[in-house]
Amino acid sequence: MEKQSLTQQTARRLYGRIVAEGGLAPGDKLPNELDLSQELGVSRTTLREAVRMLVAQGVLEVRRGKGTFVSDRVEDIDDFGFTGLSRVKGQLRDLFELRSIFEPQAARLACRRATAEERADILAKGRAVEDCIRSGADRTQADAAFHAAIVRATHNEFMVRLLPLIQRAVATAVETGDDAQRLAEDTLRDHALLLEFFARGDEEGALHAMAIHMRHAVDEMGLSEEEMP
Numbered sequence: 001m002e003k004q005s006l007t008q009q010t011a012r013r014l015y016g017r018i019v020a021e022g023g024l025a026p027g028d029k030l031p032n033e034l035d036l037s038q039e040l041g042v043s044r045t046t047l048r049e050a051v052r053m054l055v056a057q058g059v060l061e062v063r064r065g066k067g068t069f070v071s072d073r074v075e076d077i078d079d080f081g082f083t084g085l086s087r088v089k090g091q092l093r094d095l096f097e098l099r100s101i102f103e104p105q106a107a108r109l110a111c112r113r114a115t116a117e118e119r120a121d122i123l124a125k126g127r128a129v130e131d132c133i134r135s136g137a138d139r140t141q142a143d144a145a146f147h148a149a150i151v152r153a154t155h156n157e158f159m160v161r162l163l164p165l166i167q168r169a170v171a172t173a174v175e176t177g178d179d180a181q182r183l184a185e186d187t188l189r190d191h192a193l194l195l196e197f198f199a200r201g202d203e204e205g206a207l208h209a210m211a212i213h214m215r216h217a218v219d220e221m222g223l224s225e226e227e228m229p
Helices: 002-018 033-040 044-056 085-113 116-135 140-152 157-161 163-176 180-200 203-220
Strands: 060-063 067-070
Touching: 002 033, 002 044, 033 044, 044 060, 085 140, 085 157, 085 163, 085 180, 085 203, 116 140, 116 180, 140 157, 140 163, 180 203
Parallel strands: none
Antiparallel strands: 060 067
């Protein structure tokens, strides 16, 4: 079990180096086994097992006689293959750490910079989320569209580039929340407060309302024991 855990950790670190850190691009060849195992602080056997795991998931590919390379389709892979509740919780914790840092500031900037049309779009999409909750419909797409509208209204190119991560976090939160009804109730209250601040153009209010929304989501999904901003 310990060996499997170490292999899994090594695979995740290697995946992070490839995708999150951008250390290796699609088509790049992995460093030689000895150097890479020393860099990661694991045995060559553990590294081979981790590489096999990533090959099985399509992140890496072996080219006979040439070596191991980053797959050309690595950026299209959403599931890293680290199955199980601990993987989901770990991923969700990481995503909400990002959201807790990023989205309150995004709300503040959007409140300041949004055009009249963008502000109206944010308010309309917020009401669409409320309608989904009150009717018992799946709100995943509506919720993602609401948060995306806020991020786009920041007029910050690099914030917009984070939208796929935010949308993944929204979908995972809705699907895996331990108490879906309580999470929905919190979302209703939090969004109502957030929309009020947007309607008034109160950027500091929007920042704090979004921070409260993130905190409620973290608590309801059982992530509050982890260190969060």
